[in-house]
Amino acid sequence: MIRLSGGRWLWVGVIATILVVNLLAMPRFFNAGDPFTWREEARSILRTGSLSIDSTHAAAFGEPGQFFVINHSNGLWYSKYGLMNSIMSIPPTFVEASITGRVLDPNEISNIVVFNLYNILLCLLVAVILLAITGQYTQSSALRAAYVLACFYATYFWFYQRAQSSEIYQVLFFALFFLLLTRALRRPLETKLFLGAWACLAALILTRLAFAVLLVVPAVMILQAAWARPAAEGRKPFHAFILATIPPLLILALLAWINDVKFGSAFLTGYHQWHVEDHRITSNLADGVYGFLFSVRWGIFFYFPVLLLAIPGVRLFATRHPADAIIAIGSFVLLLLAVGSIPSWRGEWTYGPRYLIAVLPILSLPAICFAEKMLSWRLPLTAMAMTATAAVLLFSTWLQYQVNRLDFWAVHHMAGPFEKSGMDMYLFRYLNDHVEGVILHDLVQHQGHLQGSELIKRVAETLAPSAVQQYQAYVTHILEETNWYWWPPSTKKDAAPTG
Numbered sequence: 331m332i333r334l335s336g337g338r339w340l341w342v343g344v345i346a347t348i349l350v351v352n353l354l355a356m357p358r359f360f361n362a363g364d365p366f367t368w369r370e371e372a373r374s375i376l377r378t379g380s381l382s383i384d385s386t387h388a389a390a391f392g393e394p395g396q397f398f399v400i401n402h403s404n405g406l407w408y409s410k411y412g413l414m415n416s417i418m419s420i421p422p423t424f425v426e427a428s429i430t431g432r433v434l435d436p437n438e439i440s441n442i443v444v445f446n447l448y449n450i451l452l453c454l455l456v457a458v459i460l461l462a463i464t465g466q467y468t469q470s471s472a473l474r475a476a477y478v479l480a481c482f483y484a485t486y487f488w489f490y491q492r493a494q495s496s497e498i499y500q501v502l503f504f505a506l507f508f509l510l511l512t513r514a515l516r517r518p519l520e521t522k523l524f525l526g527a528w529a530c531l532a533a534l535i536l537t538r539l540a541f542a543v544l545l546v547v548p549a550v551m552i553l554q555a556a557w558a559r560p561a562a563e564g565r566k567p568f569h570a571f572i573l574a575t576i577p578p579l580l581i582l583a584l585l586a587w588i589n590d591v592k593f594g595s596a597f598l599t600g601y602h603q604w605h606v607e608d609h610r611i612t613s614n615l616a617d618g619v620y621g622f623l624f625s626v627r628w629g630i631f632f633y634f635p636v637l638l639l640a641i642p643g644v645r646l647f648a649t650r651h652p653a654d655a656i657i658a659i660g661s662f663v664l665l666l667l668a669v670g671s672i673p674s675w676r677g678e679w680t681y682g683p684r685y686l687i688a689v690l691p692i693l694s695l696p697a698i699c700f701a702e703k704m705l706s707w708r709l710p711l712t713a714m715a716m717t718a719t720a721a722v723l724l725f726s727t728w729l730q731y732q733v734n735r736l737d738f739w740a741v742h743h744m745a746g747p748f749e750k751s752g753m754d755m756y757l758f759r760y761l762n763d764h765v766e767g768v769i770l771h772d773l774v775q776h777q778g779h780l781q782g783s784e785l786i787k788r789v790a791e792t793l794a795p796s797a798v799q800q801y802q803a804y805v806t807h808i809l810e811e812t813n814w815y816w817w818p819p820s821t822k823k824d825a826a827p828t829g
């Protein structure tokens with residue numbers, strides 16, 4: 331049970347802030363692509379009690395195997411994504427069906443307000459869990475509130491709070507996993523807490539298979555805790571062995587059974603019918619690991635700057651809370667290596683390093699220790715450090731605003747016309763050497779005269795003048811389609827992209 335330590339007003343203030351901001355910032359678009367797939371599976375579960383999707387609809391949506399795969403054992407079509415995505419889509423789909431009196435048919439547009447409110451509820455649950463976690467490391471209500479709000483709005487997590495995709499509940503599941511596991515380790519093998527941690531990890535794995543690499547984390551921590559405890563404190567090696575081995579075996583068995591039902595074999599994952607080579611683990615880690623750590627377009631420090639404050643606090647955090655540090659850092663390293671070894675580590679159409687977002691709020695916890703240490707410095711030094719910190723976080727919040735104000739995939743739409751014909755290297759470098767917020771701000775600043783923007787200048791070096799004008803009209807259309815539910819654009823203009 332989560333206790334409201336640290337003062338009632340801390341919880342009320344943070345939760346009220348997130349509620350108000352997220353209500354005001356509700357998107358008016360659905361995130362196209364993957365979430366549509368598991369919403370259809372949720373509809374099928376509610377409509378027929380089956381995981382299979384209408385074959386006519388599934389076969390016509392995207393390329394074969396891109397979103398839905400055919401089970402050659404029974405001829406039925408299924409969502410290729412983890413079942414937990416569809417399970418998490420059932421509550422809003424059920425509410426929507428209760429309002430309309432029926433489960434919507436394939437291709438019918440869902441109620442954006444219902445799904446927005448559901449996402450806000452998930453955000454509030456994440457905030458509650460993060461507040462509970464921070465209470466383990468500081469008694470300062472101000473630091474706890476600042477940490478949670480910084481994670482929510484000064485990072486790319488804000489984007490995924492709005493995008494109706496799986497990242498919001500990935501953060502939820504991992505944060506709850508971390509909370510339960512760290513609390514269990516502070517007690518003499520609290521079985522219920524450990525089982526709860528295993529259940530959260532199971533939910534993560536059924537969301538995205540890559541999280542299976544984390545199975546070793548609780549297993550190692552349970553065995554280490556049992557071995558380290560004196561017999562007088564209740565060390566039970568056999569009990570710990572059972573607790574460390576049976577749950578992961580059951581999780582893998584459940585995953586194998588679901589794979590067999592959906593794809594016809596326990597060893598098929600759903601990624602076996604479309605661009606198979608892009609989803610296989612390779613021995614090449616340089617591209618993915620380097621990209622996640624140092625590249626501008628997918629680097630974790632550019633999209634989650636709270637990590638910059640965590641780096642100088644790692645040593646102090648690990649000294650005070652060694653087990654917690656092992657869980658946080660170990661989980662990140664395992665996931666980094668696993669995802670970084672896949673050719674599709676970027677996540678195709680994505681905003682920032684989305685495959686790692688689940689662990690980043692927890693990986694950033696040492697920032698709390700550094701902030702406490704920073705507040706103990708002499709006043710001038712503390713003032714300068716706090717000013718620099720505030721400047722970094724506010725700048726990042728401003729970048730997130732630039733991205734969230736437009737269509738979820740605005741930059742990808744702008745790059746789209748050049749992808750089939752081959753993108754000019756000069757333009758490619760511009761798009762990949764700048765975070766999306768900077769690109770979009772430059773365009774908005776030149777909205778009345780786009781020819782002055784850096785993007786159009788580079789396009790003009792590639793296309794003929796007539797094609798540049800057509801592309802400029804296309805970009806203007808994207809910039810006018812703001813993504814605020816309460817403040818839709820006053821005018822709508824149609825423009826087609828150039829090829």
